[in-house]
Amino acid sequence: MAKKQNILSVFLNGLVTENPTFVLMLGLCPTVGVTTAGSSGLGMGLATTAVLVCSNLFISLLRNFIPEKVRIPSFIVIIASFVTIVDLFxxxxxxxLSxxxxxxxxxxxxxxxVFARAEAFAFKNSPLLSIADGLGMGLGFTGAITILAVIREVFGNGTCFGVSLMPAAYQPMAILVQPVGGFITLGLLLIVVNALRNLASKKSARKEAA
Amino acid sequence: MSEYLVVFIGYLLMNNYVMGQTLGLCPFMGVSKRYDTAKGMGMAVIFVITLASFVTWLVNEYLLLPFGLEYMQTIAFILVIAVLVQIVEMALKKMLPVLYQALGVYLPLITTNCVVLGVTLDNASAEMNLLMSTFCGFAASVGFTFALLLFACIREKLALSKMPKWMDGFPGALIAAGLMAIAFKGFSGLSF
Amino acid sequence: MSNFAVTSSPHLRKNATTQRIMMEVCLALAPAGIAGIILFGFNAALLIAICVASCVLCEFVWQKANKQQVTVSDWSAVVTGLLLAYNLPSNAPWWIAVVGSVIAIILVKQMFGGIGSNFMNPALTARAFLFISWSTIMASYPASIVPDAVTGATPLNALKNVLAGTAAMDGLKFDYVDLLIGSHGGVLGETCAIAIILGGLYLIIRGIVDWRIPLSFMATVFVCFLFKGGAEMALYQLLSGGLLLGAFFMATDYATSPITGIGRVIFGIGCGFFLFLIRVFTDSAEGCSFAILFMNVMTPMIDRFTMPRPFGEVKKHG
Known part of the structure; x- marks a missing residue:
């Protein structure tokens, strides 16, 4: 981490380089569980982003007041409070959607x-950077699960965000909107993403060599 | 008695928290590479969820409901779980060092295992009595452990096969879990 | 000891090659297929051809694309194609057969390392996949086209009503002869009991499949239904639906059934028990595919607990 951290690089780090879903493989349960329709994927992603930004901000603001020893319970209380607010909202x-x-x-x-960012980032960084990190990670998560949700909705239900998309003759593959389809689609999507990342890293390696 | 059997079989096969409701995937994917670690985690999960179901029922019934604080369930339950895990860890260390050696490393991970919070929240919304609530927690966690152990055996077998390189790790594990969920699908609608 | 690892390759005995075994399985499957074509007409033949062709093609294309040795000549893809076709209703559209073949060969078999490495039976998994996705197509069982065929509900559905108490045993519209020759509704390769038993016995006599699995499977089903509905119910259940095809040809798949003798008995009993559970206690009349698939999933665990392991051996972890 020699590079100086600026807001944009922190944001992009969460969005792409360390995408929580495709790279860090965090938050698997909602990724498989709620991505049965584009709208739920997007909604879940944004709800998580809201919690993530708020908890990151708060934990960062309080980082000099929370004793090291009780930080975990403190994180839990802060995160759970924002989750409750979002839930009620x-x-x-x-x-x-609810x-x-x-x-x-x-x-x-x-x-x-949420927990990992509190521990690994917000507790050690300034409020502004923590917001950027929360936004980047949150939107990275939102983007990833929305892609997954749209794929599952299009092939599993023939619609995209509720709008009929496939030709009338298309018979939706209903299994895709069930847990089975969540596991398999995410697995296949990961294979594609990994292949793209390999390609990209090869390219940049070649560029550096040249 | 048969009521309990129905609940048990339901959580084992039909409403399995991992295969049917896709909860607890982080430990399901994370500690299933080896059977022995899966077993340790599974036992720890059974222990904690059963206990947490018992305690959260009391908290819900005597602290939250009387004061109309149901909306505080999430906060209260996750705190109870976190504290419980801490206490269990310390108690085991002092009183049952053998068990602590077997389960110790898994305990801190359980706080963020969403099956624990999921089961306790589901129990609370189902409005059952204390005994049934605790039993549901036990059955659900046994179902979780059952799926985890089956998956660990499958992954140990797959580790010896000639899978394409790009299937290594998460992609292969996810697709294997998907195929496994197909097998569990046959039990949907099971009723006695 | 490494030769006994819970691992890849069909567990061959004697000097038989995979190719010869698979060809013999095809031969044993032939009577059921011919019966299916006679009972359900041209579309049955067409579906069998499409399934076999697309399974073989999938395997070929996959292995070419991944620069692997092409092994379509081992006939295993043909067996998968036949079994998949036998599990389709005869009026299924062509694309169902193609999608099923892609699932079976690519998703279930090749992506996990090819022959012997898959942990679930490819044809059955594909069938279940299709069933969950397109249940209306997969659960429409056309009646047989032969004269005097049993029309209306399939035998299993009729028996389900008896079990539920909404129909009486003597109101059933079929008898043992109908079940044996298969002149009733069902998927295209499962109805003719005689043809399947013939093929199954051939495989057992030739030593290609272990008798323990089909025997323990069918015995468990028989005993369970004996207690539930009496001897006649038990016999009818034994001869109806996909049980015979599953017990002889699909539960016995080398890669997805246990290695030890005792493991195979446990496997068979498990198949029978879960079939009973699904046929009686869920909304579905048939549970053979899912019962076998569930035991496929259990197989690595059964192997783990029934395999003799030399004392002090350090297990290799991948």
């Missing part, structure tokens, strides 16, 4: 992305 203003996501909203508390 969704129930009040977006009841459809019921589609079910208990997965409450389970953001134990989403390892």
């Amino acid at each position: 969704l129930q009040a203003f977006l009841p459809d 019921s589609a996501l079910g208990s997965f909203v409450a389970l953001i508390v134990v989403n390892c992305i």
Whole structure:
């Protein structure tokens, strides 16, 4: 980490370089569990982003006041409070999304992305950088699970964000919107992403050599 | 009695938290490479979830409900779980060092295992009595451990096969888990 | 000891090659296929051809694309194609057969390392995959086209009603003869009990499949239904649906069934028990595929606990 951390690089780090879903493989449960339709994927991603940004900010602000020894319980309380706020907000203003996501909203508390960023980043960095990190990681997660959700919705239901997309003759592969399809689609998507990353790293290696 | 059997078989096969509801995937993917670690984690999970189901029922019934604080469930339960895991860890270290050696390293990881929080929240919304609630926790965690052990055996077998390189690690494990979920799918709609 | 590892390759005995074994399995499967074509007509033949062709093609293309040695001449893809076709209803559209073949050969078999490395039976997994995805297509069982065929509900559905208490045993529209010759609704390769038993016995006599699995499988089903619905119910259940095809040809798959004798008995009993559980206690009338698939998943664990391991051996972990 010799490079000086600026806001943009921290943001991009979360969004691409250390994408929580495709690179760090964190937060698998919602990734497989709620990505049955584009709207739930996007909603879940944004809800997680909101919690992540708020908890990162708060933990960063309080980092000089929280004793090292009780940091874990403190993180839990801070994260759980924001999760409760987001949960109540969704129930009040977006009841459809709230019921589609079910208990997965409450389970953001134990989403390892949120916890990992609190421990690894926010507790050690300034508030502004922590917000950038929360946004980058959150949107990286949102992007990844929305892609997954759209793939599953298009092939498993024939629609994209509820809009009919496939020709009428297409018979949706219903298995894709079930847990089975979540595992398999994520596995296949990872193979593609890994191949792309290999390609990119080979290219940059060649560039450096030249 | 049969009521308990139905719950047990349900969580083992039909409503399996991993295969049917995709909870607890981090430990499911993370500690399933070797059977022995999977077993350690599984036992620790059974221990903690059963205990957590018991304690969260009491917290819910005597602290949250009387004061209309149901919306605090998430915060209260995760705190209970975190504290419980701490206490269990310390108690085991002092009183049962043998068991602590077997389960010790897995205990801290359990706080962020979403099956624990998921089961306790589900139990609370199902409004059951203390005994049933605790038993549900036990059955759900046995179901989790069952799936975890099956998966560990499969992964040990796959480690010896000639899978393409790009299937190594998560991609292969996820697809294997997907195929495994197909086998569990046959039990959907099981009712006695 | 390394030769006894829980690993790859079909566990060959004697000097038989994979190719010869697979050819004999095809031969044993032939009567059921011919019966299926007679019972369900031209579309059955077409589906068998499409399944076999696309399975072989998938294997060929995959191995070429990955620069592997092409092993389509071992006939294992043909066996998978035949078994997949036998598990389709005769009026299934062509694309169902193609999608099923891709799932079976690529997703289930080749991606996990090819022949012997898959942990679930390719044809059965593909069938279950299709069943979950397109249940209306996969669960429409056309009646047989031969004269005097049993029409209406399949025998299993009729028996399900008896088990549920909504119909009486003597109201059943079929008898043992119908079940043996297969003139009733069902997927195209499972209805003719005689042809399947003939092929299955051939495989057992030739020593290609172990008798323990089919015997323990069928015995368990028989005993369970004996207690549930009496002797006649037990016999009918034994002869209906995919049980015979599954017990002789799919539960006995080398790669996905246990290695030891005792392991195989446990495997067979498990198949029988879960088949009983699904046929009786879920909404579905048939549970053979899922019962075998579930025991496929259990197989590595059964092997783990039934394999003799030399004392002090250090296990290799990948």
